[in-house]
Amino acid sequence: MKILIIEDDVKITKTIGFTFQVGWPAASIISAEWGQEGIDLIEKESPEIVILDLGLPDMSGLDVIKQIRLFSQIPILVLSVYADEATVVQALELGANEYVIKPFRHLELIARVRNLIKWQKTTEDGESFMWGPYFFDYKRRELSRDGKSINLTCLESDIFNTLVKNSPQVVPYNNLISSIWGDNYDNAILSLKVHIRHLREKIESDPGEPNMIMTKTGVGYYAVKPK
Secondary structure: OEEEEEOOOOOHHHHHHHHHHHHHOEEEEEEEOOOHHHEEEEEEEEOOOOEEEOOOOOOOOHHHHHHHHOOOOOOOEEEEEOOOOOHHHHHHHOOOOEEEEEOOOOHHHHHHHHHHHHHHHHHHHOOOEEEEOEEEEOOOOEEEEEEEEEEEHHHHHHHHHHHHHHOOOEEHHHHHHHHHHHOOOOOHHHHHHHHHHHHHHHHHOOOOOOOOEEEEOOOOOEEEEOO
């Protein structure tokens, strides 16, 4: 299992490397100090996951996310000192899968990476099913309707799958978070809301007035089967 670290602070890169050496010896670490170098390494080395800092010398980490998402759905875990909500939301909206704030807890970082790798691999064994006029191919993370394909990210697929399988029951926030991420963590509800919004933008005719992915205020989300 290969991990790409895009981080300009060599000390932090070494710390992350040591963390995985001790906690997950099977993981192989490659690194880049520059954003463009990291982007190039994704194509050359085909890592399973990216750990990304936002403060890079040549370009913003947010721009790195944009560039990666032009050609790859590789899981991206942002590891940053920036803790303000606006930055967290922006990173998630651009396509980051996780956001961990520095200083990080070493065992938690390993757990987050393991979960992202697991989500990526579980799509290979997922089920396909019809949901109203939609056909959902979990393996390909794709919805289709009337011959039109709707590509979903790994997390969007898991959220969609969980809500539909529990429909019409409400899935409480904490239950959905645990189902998707394995456990609760800082910014989990914020991350969930961002991914729900992305999912609605892809499948709802009016994301502002959804009729399929519904909110039970203060409780959770539920899915309503389309006619």
